[in-house]
Amino acid sequence: MLLRLSPTSPFARKVSLAAAILDIPLETRMADTADTSDSLRTENPLGKVPTLITDDGESYYDSRVILAYLDHVAGGGRIVPSDxxxxxxxxxxxxxxxxxxxxxxxxxxxxxxxxxxxxxxxxxxxxxxxxxxxxxxxxxxxxxxxxxxxxxxxxxxxxxxxxxxxxxxxxxxxxxxxxxxxxxxxxxxxxxxxxxxx
Ligand SMILES: N[C@@H](CCC(=O)N[C@@H](CS)C(=O)NCC(=O)O)C(=O)O
Structure with a gap:
């Protein structure tokens, strides 16, 4: 899985932290949200970080959805409570x-x-x-x-x-x-x- 991020984004930190807690390795690639030629804008029409691209090529955003997805990948109920x-x-x-x-x-x-x-x-x-x-x-x-x-x-x-x-x-x-x-x-x-x- 590939995470598009910028180094100081607090939302990207949230995703990196959740992945670390769940022990899910993420490849990372910096995105320039101001660069109109950055592929980020096709990966996420909103052109925002964080954006997660799965091994199947599916894009997930925003950070809330990504945390839910990572929790699902980790088996569910790990960082998103089941109750x-x-x-x-x-x-x-x-x-x-x-x-x-x-x-x-x-x-x-x-x-x-x-x-x-x-x-x-x-x-x-x-x-x-x-x-x-x-x-x-x-x-x-x-x-x-x-x-x-x-x-x-x-x-x-x-x-x-x-x-x-x-x-x-x-x-x-x-x-x-x-x-x-x-x-x-x-x-x-x-x-x-x-x-x-x-
Ligand atoms: N609701 C989004 C907010 C993400 C967000 O605002 N990211 C900022 C960086 S901290 C961004 O990509 N800004 C570029 C832009 O708005 O064009 C989330 O939870 O992921």
Whole structure:
């Protein structure tokens, strides 16, 4: 299986981490999402990373679908809980942590795609509001312990993304998230290994 990724994408980290936890080897190839000639755009019409191409040539995206696929390849019920209530809780945690990363990525893209004098403060505040509310909600939703599932894997990557791109400010008022991150990182050495390099 081939994973198209970029080195600093938190969504790609989520997939690399899930594959490492499940012991599924993935070949990797960097993608340039800005390059119109990159085959990524035919592998995934949205032109986004991560995109997974199976040995049968099937493309899977986005990261949520890829985690579900990897869980299926690993026999099922390994990182996507089988119990319906536990699965819903993990999916909601994943959706919220994904949404936090989506808003953060849009804040970063404002600088990447527009010169500073054209930045739209209302748009940036709109996205930053989503980030702040998501972090506050995650502080309440975060499960005790360090169970590895699609929700907690995504949450760990979202917090790692905040550290990498937005500094450690989130840590000040969110002790439960800090405890989660510490426990997750201690229980899963692959988390450190998949850390983005600046
Ligand atoms: N919902 C997607 C989000 C993926 C995403 O936003 N990837 C970014 C990189 S972090 C990307 O490929 N951006 C390029 C673009 O939007 O054109 C997922 O979960 O995989």
């Amino acid at each position: 319906p209530k536990a699965r819903l809780d993990a999916m909601r945690l994943e959706a919220l942590a994904d949404g936090l990363m989506d808003a953060g990525v849009l804040v970063l893209y404002e600088s990447r795609f527009r010169p500073e004098e054209k930045h739209e403060p209302r748009w940036l505040e709109h996205q930053k509001g989503k980030m702040a509310r998501a972090i506050a909600a995650l502080e309440k939703l975060v499960p005790a312990g360090a169970e590895m599932n699609n929700g907690t894997i995504t949450l760990a990557c979202a917090l790692g993304f905040l550290d990498f791109r937005f500094g450690g400010d989130w840590r000040k008022a969110h002790p439960r998230l800090v405890a989660f991150q510490d426990a997750f990182s201690a229980a899963c050495p692959r988390f450190e290994e998949t850390k983005p390099k600046a």
